Amino acid sequence: MRHAFIGALVALVAVLVVSSAAVAQTAQSQAKQARSPWVYYPLDTVAGDGGPAPKRDLSGTWAGPGSTDAIPRGAAADKPSLTPLGQRVMSERKPIGRFGPAGTNDPTARYCDPLGFPLNFIYQNRAMSVAAMPNRVVFLLQFGGFWREVWTDGRPLPTKVGGDDRDSLDPTYMGYSVGRWEDDYNFVIDTTGLDERTWLLRDGTPHSVMAHVQERFTRVDHNTMKVSMTIDDPKMFAKPFSLGTYFYRWIPNQKINEWLCVPSETLKYLQEQGDPAGSYPNAQPQRLGGGGR
């Protein structure tokens, strides 16, 4: 009798285990069926500590310092010492942070002009992919949908960009970049030839075409990358200074959502919202929103 009872109990437990497993499998399969491979599901991206940094490798999909408070903020750019020319150009700039969309002359805010380098690695550095090719490293930026090539074949930086000589290269929004591995974990990039229409910093700080920007990408560990930037531009600044330090975190299966500046949409925004709201450059800054709390 006792054996019969134990046998029945074992059978019951077995049925329960099997049925609960079946229920779990059904739930899992339903969850899988409901998902689209084209949609990014944040919960899928738990990556743990990631382990040690791979050697000489920045490849991956990275989330930038604006993405969340969880990413260290690093350090902002130092305040530059402007030359008289730098002061004159700066005095003509009306940054959006103070003048708002209606009063700014920021070419990105008003016309969707590209932020250009290095501002697109200082401001709005959201998601970014890095891919290594045999002779270059390519950066793919979420904000604006831009890419940037850094040559690693040993060529030197150009010495003539934007000049009147026939052999002078054209200035570009991303500049001309060369990179080298200083050691197994530090990739150093030098850039020059930057289009002078772009602003160096959001406050309107200018730069010249032959400014020299140096970046140091440090692969701290598998999931962490630190970027430190400096600029030397004697035409605009009395001395070189730091453009800040920025941290990125590697997200293995991050889907980089499209984030373009569409001129027709920007025009609609300005005409229907930004311009009617007006410009109050002397008002106290404030941050609104937060109605969910």
Next chain:
Amino acid sequence: MNTKVPALVALIAGLGMGSPLFAHHGDAAYSATPQVMKDCVVTEFSWMNPHSLIKFDFKTEDGKVQHWTMEIGSPPSMALLGWGRTTLKAGDVITAYVYQAKSGVMVGRTNKVILADGTVLADRDDSTPSR
């Protein structure tokens, strides 16, 4: 362990979407206190960069209809807060919490929107990046 889950979700969500902490522009052009308008009828919802726009009609106590436009953040940022391209459509009835422009025109920054089913959608909260 459970207490860590919300923080983890917030972290991962922020990482995945790549949304910035920095506002596209300052808010100095808007009043600091939101006004509440009930029974607003949505006339247009533009899910776009740099900021999405909600247009709606609001009937005042004396029966006049005001045509309002208010902005929220960009689509990738707003998706973190539960918004989507199909969140609103013309004809929907909402309650709007709006910081009106100091210029006096009927445009504003959004504090929050309450949908007809009671869903509350914010323009920003402190755990998730704004714009």
